[in-house]
Amino acid sequence: MIFDPMYLIVVGPAILLALWAQGMVKSAFGKMSRVAVRSGVTGAQAAAQILQRHGLNHVGIELAQGMLSDHYDPRHKVLRLSPDVYHGRSIAAVGVAAHEAGHALQDDSGYAPLKLRNGIVPLASVGSNLSWVLVMLGLFMSFSGLIWAGIILFSAVVVFQLINLPVEFNASRRAREVLMQTGIVSGQEDAAVGKVLNAAAMTYVAATLTAVLTLIYYLLRAQGSRN
Template sequence: MFPFYFGYFDPTYIMLIPAILFSLYAQSRISSTFSRYLQVRSYKGITGAEAARIILDRNGLYDVPIEVIRGHLTDHYDPSRKVLRLSEDVYYGNSIASIGVAAHEAGHALQHQSGYAPLSIRNSLVPVVNIGSNLSWVFIILGFFMGFSAFINLGIWLFSGAVIFQLITLPVEYNASSRAIKQLEENYIIDDDEVRGARKVLDAAALTYVAATLMAVSQLLRLLIITRDSRD
C-alpha cells in the first residue's frame, strides 16, 4: 500500500519486501506440503470427518456437528454456532493431510470447550477487527490527502487492532495443532510414522499465520514512519 505518495516514491515500501517474500514462501510451502500428503492414504483408511468425529466424541463434544463446505483449505471451527466445517478434500479424504487438517480444526473445538483464553480473546475481537481493518485504510488515505492528522491517527489505531488480532492468532493456531497431534496419537487414529506427516502439514499451515503477522507488523511500522516523516 502506498508505494508512491504525494508524487514521490515511498522508500519505506522496502520494509514490506521481507514480509512479502516470506508470505510467498509460506504459501508455496503449505501448497506443496498439503498436496504431497493429500496423496498419502492413511493405513486405516479413516477420513478427515471420521477423525474429527472421533476426537470430538472422545472429549465429550457429541453436540458439535461436522459439516462439509466448498473451497480449498476453507476448513474452520465456528465457535458462535459450535460447528466444525471441513472442505470436501478434508471431509471425504482419507489422506494424512485430510486427517491432520481435520484434527487441527477439532483442536479449536477443544480450545473452546476448555475456555482457552487466547481463543476467547480472538473471538471477541473478530467483529471489531472486521470493521476496523476495512475502515483503517479509508481514514489513513483521507488523512494523507486532506492533511488531517487526526484521521491518520485513527486509521493507525484501527489497523493496530488487526495487528493485535494477528499476534493473538499465532498461539491459538499453534496450540490447536499441538492438541491435534496429541489427539491423533492418544486415540490411535493414525500410526506413529503417519503422525510425522500430519505434523509437517500443520507446521506448513502455521507458517501462513506467521507470514500474515509479519506482514501486519511490517505495515504498521511503515505507517508509523510515514506519519512521523510527514509531520516533520
Template sequence: MFFWDSTMVLLIPAILLSLYAQFKISSSYKKYAKIRSRSGLTGAQAARTILNNHGLYDVKVEPIGGSLSDHYDPRTRVIRLSQDVYQGSSLSSIAVAAHETGHALQHAAGYAPMQLRSAFVPVANIGSSAGPLLIILGLFIPAFDWLLQLGIFAFTFAVLFQVITLPVEYNASGRALSLLQEGQMLGSDEVRGARSVLNAAALTYVAAALAAVLQLARFMLIASGRSDD
C-alpha cells in the same frame, strides 16, 4: 496500504515469507494428500471420533465447498471441512480435520487466547477495513490530517488480532497431533507427515502476522515523517 513510497521496502520480508509459506502449504498438503492413512479414517470420521472421545457430541461436522476452506465456527459450534478433507482418508485430510477439531476443544475448554481472539473480531474487522482508508484520507487531504492518527489506532487492533491468532493456531495443531497419536488414528511415522502439513499451515499465520506488524510500522513511520514536515 496500497500506495507506493520508500517505506514499502519494510514489507519485503513479509512478502517473501508469505510466498514461501504458500509454497510450503501447497507442496506439503499435496504431498501428503497422496498418502492414505493406514486407519482408513476420513477427515470427518477422525473429527467425529475426537469430539466423541471428549464428550462434544453437540458439535457438528459438516462439509463445505472450496479448497482449504476448513474452519471451526464457535458461534454455531460447527466444524466445516472442505470436500477433500471431509471425504478424504489421506494424512493431509486427517491432519486438517484434527486441527479444526482442536479449535472446538479450545472453545469447550475456555482456552483464553481463543476467547481473546473472538473478542477482538469486531474491532479487528473495523481496523482492517477502516484503518487503511482513514490513513489514506489523512495523507492526501491535509485538512483531515488527524485521520492519519485515527487510522493507525484502528489498524492496531487488526494487527493485535493477527498476533493473538498465532498461539491459537499453534495450540490447535499441537492438540491435533497429540490426539491423533494418543487415539491411535495415526502411527508415529504418519504423525510426522501430519506435522509437516500443520507446520506449513502455521507458517501462513506467521507470515500474516509479520505483514501486519510491518505494515503498522510503515504507517507509523509515514506519520512520523509527516509530523516532522
C-alpha cells in the same frame, strides 16, 4: 493504494515470506493428500472420533464448499470441512480435520486466547477494511487526526494476528496429540502430519509479520507527515 516505495521496503520482506509460506502449504498439502493414512479413516470420521473422545457430542460436522475453507465456528458449535478434507483418507485430510477439532477442544476448555481472539474479530475486520483508507486520506489531506484514527484501528488487526498465533499453534499441538491417542495416526505418520500443520502455521506467522510491518509503515508515514 498510492504506490509508495517505502511501503515495499518496509513490508516487502513479509510479503516475500507470505508467498514462500503459501508455496510451502501447497507443496505439503499436495504431497500429503496423496499419502493415505493407515487407519483408513476420513477427515470427517477423524474429527468425529476426536470430538466423541472428549465428550463434545453437541459439536456438528458439516461439509463446506471450496478448497481450504476448513474452520470451526464457535458461535454455532460446528466444524465445517472442505470436500477434500471431509471425504479424504490422507495424512493432509486427517491432519486438517484434527486441527479444526482442536479449535473445538479449545472452545470447550475455555482456552483464553481463543476467547480473546473471537472477541476482537469484529474490531479487527473493521480495522483491516477501513484503516488504510483513513491513513491515505489523512496523508493526502495532511490531517494527522485521520492518520492516527487509522493507526489505532489497524492496531486491532495487529493484536488479532498476535493472539491468533498461540491459538493456531495450540490447535495443531492438540491435533497431533489426540491423533496419536486415538490411534488414527501412528508413530511415523505423526511427523508427516506435523509437516502439513507447520506449513499452515507459517502462513499465520507471515500474516502476523505483515500486520506488524504495515503498522510500522503507517507510523513512519505519520512521523514523516509531521515534518
